[in-house]
Amino acid sequence: MVDERAAVAAVFREEHGRLLAALARRFGDLDLAEEAASEAVEAALAHWPEHGVPPNPGAWLMTTARRKAVDRLRRDRTYTARLAELKVEAERAEPPAPAQGMPDDRLQLFFTCAHPALAEEDRGALTLRCLAGLTTPEVARAYLVPVETMAKRITRAKRKIRDARIPFRVPDADELPARLPGVLQVLYSIFTEGYAASSGPHLQRLDLAEEAIRLTTVLARLLPDREVIGLRALMLLVHARRAARTTPEGMPVLLEHQDRGAWDRTMIEEGLALLPQALSGPPGRYGVQAAIAALHDEAADITTTDWPQIVALYDVLHVLVPSPIIAMNRAAAIAMRDGPAEGLSLLDDLAGEPRLRHHHPYLAARADLLARLGRRHEAIAAYELALNHAATEPDRALLQSRLDALKD
């Protein structure tokens, strides 16, 4: 029994997104799709130990799940009209899915989960739930909200998809430029939440970052668009530094102090290999960011880093994404190229930006440049301000240690 359970678990993990996507597309209802998918797995657990694992477990699960969904529609009177509409009777007579070339509907599901008609905060949760196959408690843990809250959000989002009839479809070529960035934004925000948790005791949430990479890899396979590849490259090139980004005690280690020998060379190579494709054609925000990450990854240390080229890339990025956060990073790069005074003056120009007023990386960067300029009292005040706005324990600890060093 144990072996079969493991076999089902392995198949299910691999097939979950695909199974759910195909069912959701067929029936237009994520709840129904999820229930049918889990019933199919239960059936497999009951069936496989006795009759052995079928030669194509994915197709077996798909056929069983489709039947379960139809049965459910039949039982539920509220679905009567839907049933007629779907003409699912014909479905029953269909032969089982062919062993090879099972259609992959996950691409549609990516676009549905990231649909702009859904609340922004629900898109990432839904993507993790439906495409990564995380349970609701796992998604709640990922976003550090109570399970009940997350369950309500996911239910609300799924109801909207069903009742407002958000279609399961890949946008037409002419709409793709407008819709794809939303999907990439969802994946990137899952990744950044894993890279630098917005709250909580830990700086990094590696499982979340890895899930984002896995999903982006699936997306890149289904839709090998330049920016999808750029995003994948960016994630790999940044995630490669994970082991060096914190001390064993979980304290953050700044780029300049990281042990570059601890960076994951294999992952860096993989990311670098994607760059030519990501940077072919007009520049995109993820491709450019990947190029910046690559320059850091390739440098032996902070002083031999190609800062002029990094600044040039930030110039391009700032035109593509005119955000104060990008402007702040550009200023930090200019400080490395031209010295702390130039960087500080650029940071001070951004002081009026509402998004930066309480942004601790901005406050910390300013404090750091003041310290490097030897303006000790101002630096102490700036570190204290940054400390007030740091979100995680490790960030606070790092700022505190810098503050203590200045006060000594």
Place this chain on the structure above:
Amino acid sequence: MKYMLLINAGSVDASGGAAECTVEDWMVYDKQVKDAGIFVSGESLADLVTATAVRVGADGTRVVTDGPFAETREVLGGFYVIDVPDLDVALDWAARCPGALGSGSVVVRPIAEF
């Protein structure tokens, strides 16, 4: 599936029309909706100054007041009900509506099916 497009006017000009579009724009849009075969119903509401609100209290007393006048900036100016396959198509039609221009907005709501 039926969707209602609720057309909220943003800033209005002296004649009560939306500032960003002309009567001709509306005529063109109306013709497009009808030619596409998706039109179910639709009305344009008379000027807001003609609106009257009725409230009935817990004790059954009826209170009739002039208005409502917009403390909110957007006011309902009219609606369309269209019958299209899914939300994306409904959103496309909403986006083409002159009422969605500039300070106006069009809220798309599915009609409940019982």
